[in-house]
Amino acid sequence: MVQYVLKRVDIAGRIAFEPPADSGAQEAIKRELRKCRDKHHDYVLLTLQPPKRPRTTGAFSQNHHLNGHIMQICNETSNSYDAIKYCVKYALAISGGVCEVCGRPLRDGQPQGAHRIGNTIANRAKYGDFVIDHRFNIGMTCSLKCNAELDISGDTGKVIKLCCKIYAAESKKYGVEK
Ligand SMILES: [Zn+2]
Numbered sequence: 001m002v003q004y005v006l007k008r009v010d011i012a013g014r015i016a017f018e019p020p021a022d023s024g025a026q027e028a029i030k031r032e033l034r035k036c037r038d039k040h041h042d043y044v045l046l047t048l049q050p051p052k053r054p055r056t057t058g059a060f061s062q063n064h065h066l067n068g069h070i071m072q073i074c075n076e077t078s079n080s081y082d083a084i085k086y087c088v089k090y091a092l093a094i095s096g097g098v099c100e101v102c103g104r105p106l107r108d109g110q111p112q113g114a115h116r117i118g119n120t121i122a123n124r125a126k127y128g129d130f131v132i133d134h135r136f137n138i139g140m141t142c143s144l145k146c147n148a149e150l151d152i153s154g155d156t157g158k159v160i161k162l163c164c165k166i167y168a169a170e171s172k173k174y175g176v177e178k
Helices: 023-040 062-077 081-095 121-127 144-149 156-173
Strands: 008-011 014-017 112-115 138-141
Touching: 023 062, 062 081, 062 112, 081 112, 081 138, 112 144, 138 144
Parallel strands: none
Antiparallel strands: 008 014, 112 138
16 A cells, blocks of 8 residues: 555546656555556555645755655555654664765765664564564665665564564563563
């Protein structure tokens, strides 16, 4: 499932929308439409509703820029705006503004939050939303290439270590005794 806010265009006798500017978003939409074509004879479940706009402080503010990325991650992962905002702000705060993989300043690239344990249905079933959506499971990277390199899904040792770190931090929060 993908969810995007699209601009409507008038084409007589058709319900039409402009594709999103972001090439990643375009690809995600194409992928869904291909699935609909191959498995559902081109029938698509379409929900129409007014866009929920995130709070922002001006079109060119840093907040506005950040909100763009947050909305993108919400769209990709179907998480709430607040949950992702918290993760992204945390990841940005500890990244020091540089890519965690290559060290390049984030503003020079296309900054993106990346999951360490990949955000897949299989991983969610295995580790739970609690781990996948946790702030420790998200790092800041400068590009799609570095984003992919942050993925530790295939390294069981690293995955277990990260899960331990997440559970240790959360146990403190909930006052769980050792
Ligand atoms: Zn990088």
